[in-house]
Structure formats: structure tokens, C-alpha cells
Amino acid sequence: MNYKLLKQLYKIHSKSGFEGEIITFICKWTSKNVPNSKLDLDWNTGNIYITKGKSETYPCIVAHLDQVQEHHPTDFIAIETRDLIFGYSHKERKFCGLGADDKNGIWLALKCLQRFDEIKVAFFVSEEVGCIGSSKAKMDFFEDCRFVIQPDRRGSNDLVTSISGLSLCSDEFIKDIQPQMFGYKETYGLMTDIEQLKEQGLNVSCVNLSCGYYEPHTDNEYTDKKDLLNCLRFIEHIISNCKKTYRHKAEYDERAYLNFAYSSWDIYDELFEIIREALLADPTLTPSDIYAFYGTDYPFTMDDFAMVYEDAMNEILYEKQEDWQ
Known part of the structure; x- marks a missing residue:
């Protein structure tokens, strides 16, 4: 696997409210590498909506464009070893945060945009400061989506199916995606864009997946390439095998809420x-x-x-x- 694109994304510093450079990069990259797609940039928010192919229904991946790290040295470099990728500044002689939360998610979305003939992708600004971008999402973009996947979770095996007691997906969807094949297990999660979308009426199943980043929001942040690749294979499996629309209405699950509280x-x-x-x-x-x-x-x-x-x-x-x- 070539991680050149991922390291290009890490190179761009995109703290909340200052996502202009990464928005420009994604628009140019998509135009060059996926020319048969339709890209809609919402100039009012900075959100990006991409549709590839013509279909009655689409799989959909979302990710957020911003990162928490305030500082990005001018000589920042993403260093790739056999197993890991981490950020470093030779000038400052210290490790630097990658912004892998959620540039790993962006990379996964772009890889799937290249591979699949019919797919939708959305990128939101300012998730880290309260899901500002997704709170202003164009909800009609999701009306013909079969399901929505957000790779925006630390670690390697979390399949987030509820957030603070809000159920995100149907039991049928969980069964059909076969998470055990890829080592994923159901768990609860915390605020992210799919929760915001569900609260705004998104009526299909959503999940948030671990995508191989660790120690997020710190200068010690790193990516485990094996775990990131496993997440990509899991998403590809879901897109390839789940062809029907998995309807689901957001509701607060008392059991999930109690599990979250306890x-x-x-x-x-x-x-x-x-x-x-x-x-x-x-x-x-x-x-x-x-x-x-x-x-x-x-x-x-x-x-x-x-x-x-x-x-x-x-x-x-x-x-x-x-x-x-």
C-alpha cells in the first residue's frame, strides 16, 4: 500500500476554523484523480459533497476536515516506518501531531472514492469544536444513501453503534456487515458528525469505526498502518456486500444510555x-x-x-x- 496521499494530508495543518488549505487540496485532488465525480463545495460552510456514478442508492462515507493541534512546524514531516507513521520536526527536535483524527478518515474516503463506481462522500468542517459543519449539512444529499460510515475513532476494533444513548443503526445492518471478520466489536461512542446527522433526521444506519490512530490530539499521535489498512478492508467489504438501504430512525435506547452512564x-x-x-x-x-x-x-x-x-x-x-x- 502506498501512503503518499495520507502523508500529503498529514502535511496540511487544518485546525478548526482554518480548513481552507485542505479544502483546496481535496477539491484539486478529486478533480485530477476522480474526474468523473460531481463535487459540490458549500461556500457558506466549507463542507464538501462528492457523488460518483449514477445509482438509485449509494454507500456513503463522511469524515471531518479539522484537527485539534494548534501548532504545525514549517519543517513538519510525516515519517513512515515499517509499522507506523508519526510526525516530527527536525528544527524543533520533537514529535508533532499528525491530525490523523480525522485525516485517516479523509484518506479512507478518498481511497474508496477512487475504487468504487457509485459512492457518495462528505467532508465537514469544525467537528472538533462542536460539529459545526455537520450541523449545517445539506441533508438532501443523504436521501438516497443506503448507510453512512464515519471512520473517526481511535484504536483498531471499535464499532460505535450508539452515542450517549442515541442508537445509530439497525440490528440488521450490524449483522450484515459481519464486524467479527475484521476484529471489530460493538461499543458506545462520543460526539461526532454522524450523531449530529442522526439528530437532524438522517434515517439510515450509521456507524463510526476505529481507523488506526492513537494518542489523538497530542504531539505523540501516530498511525498504525496495519490497523488503518484493516479499516479500509472492512469498509470495502461493507460497500461491496451491503446493497440494500438500511433504514433506521434515531431514538434513545434506554439500555444503551444506561450502559453509557455506568x-x-x-x-x-x-x-x-x-x-x-x-x-x-x-x-x-x-x-x-x-x-x-x-x-x-x-x-x-x-x-x-x-x-x-x-x-x-x-x-x-x-x-x-x-x-x-
Whole structure:
């Protein structure tokens, strides 16, 4: 697999509200590499809608254009090893965030746009600061979609089928996509564009998939190529085999909501480890910095983040005391 396109996407810094360069790149790339597609750029929002082929119904992939990282050194380079891709600045002698959340999703969408004859793709601005782009989506674009896939989840095997108790897809869709073949398992998730679309009346099944990025929103972010490729194969499998429309009306599932609520400690543990690693890498980070990085990814308030931050800092100090003794 050639990852040249992915590394080109990583090279573009596209923090929320400043997505112009990546919008231009995607429009030019699509015009050159998928000339038989129809591209609609919404000049009011920056959202991009692409349709390839003529069909009664289409598979659809969505991803967001923005990234959290505020800084991108001028000599940023995406370094590819046998297994991983990570960002680095030789001038600053430090690792740099890739923006793999969600440039991995963009790459997956563009790869499928090249491969399949009939497909729809949408890219939204400013997901990281509250799903601003998808909140202004052209919903008629999705009226002839069979299902919607968003690859916008860290890790390798999460199949997000509910968000904060809001069910995203039908049992029939979950059965037909055969997630176990690719090592994926159902789980709940947090805010992202498909949740926003469902709340605005999207009436087909949606899922959010892990797409191989790790330590998102930090300078230590990296992509595991094997996990990213597995996600691509899973999406290709779904598109190739799921030819009917999987209707689903958004509703709050009491069981899913309770599972989400009772799993708060699991979320706490996950956030604790992320904050701890971030502080070890940069002890100058404040609770406000942490909240700016992760506030849209976790169902916690600023006070909650401050509490987890304090817990993580106390553990780091305790471990240092142990080392001194």
C-alpha cells in the first residue's frame, strides 16, 4: 500500500476554523484523480459533497476536515516506518501531531472514492469544536444513501453503534456487515458528525469505526498502518456486500444510555491515562489546555477535567517520590 496521499494530508495543518488549505487540496485532488465525480463545495460552510456514478442508492462515507493541534512546524514531516507513521520536526527536535483524527478518515474516503463506481462522500468542517459543519449539512444529499460510515475513532476494533444513548443503526445492518471478520466489536461512542446527522433526521444506519490512530490530539499521535489498512478492508467489504438501504430512525435506547452512564468510570480511566501521558511529555500543560484538546471527545465538564488532571498529576508526583527514595 502506498501512503503518499495520507502523508500529503498529514502535511496540511487544518485546525478548526482554518480548513481552507485542505479544502483546496481535496477539491484539486478529486478533480485530477476522480474526474468523473460531481463535487459540490458549500461556500457558506466549507463542507464538501462528492457523488460518483449514477445509482438509485449509494454507500456513503463522511469524515471531518479539522484537527485539534494548534501548532504545525514549517519543517513538519510525516515519517513512515515499517509499522507506523508519526510526525516530527527536525528544527524543533520533537514529535508533532499528525491530525490523523480525522485525516485517516479523509484518506479512507478518498481511497474508496477512487475504487468504487457509485459512492457518495462528505467532508465537514469544525467537528472538533462542536460539529459545526455537520450541523449545517445539506441533508438532501443523504436521501438516497443506503448507510453512512464515519471512520473517526481511535484504536483498531471499535464499532460505535450508539452515542450517549442515541442508537445509530439497525440490528440488521450490524449483522450484515459481519464486524467479527475484521476484529471489530460493538461499543458506545462520543460526539461526532454522524450523531449530529442522526439528530437532524438522517434515517439510515450509521456507524463510526476505529481507523488506526492513537494518542489523538497530542504531539505523540501516530498511525498504525496495519490497523488503518484493516479499516479500509472492512469498509470495502461493507460497500461491496451491503446493497440494500438500511433504514433506521434515531431514538434513545434506554439500555444503551444506561450502559453509557455506568461506563463513566471506564471513560475516566481512559482519560486519566491520556492526561498522564500528556503531562509526562509536557509538564507545563494546564487543565485548560487539556480541556481544549479533549473537551469534545469526553462527556465531562471543565471541572471534571480539572479533577482528572489533578489525579494524574498527583500520581506522577507520587511516582517521582518513589523513584527518589
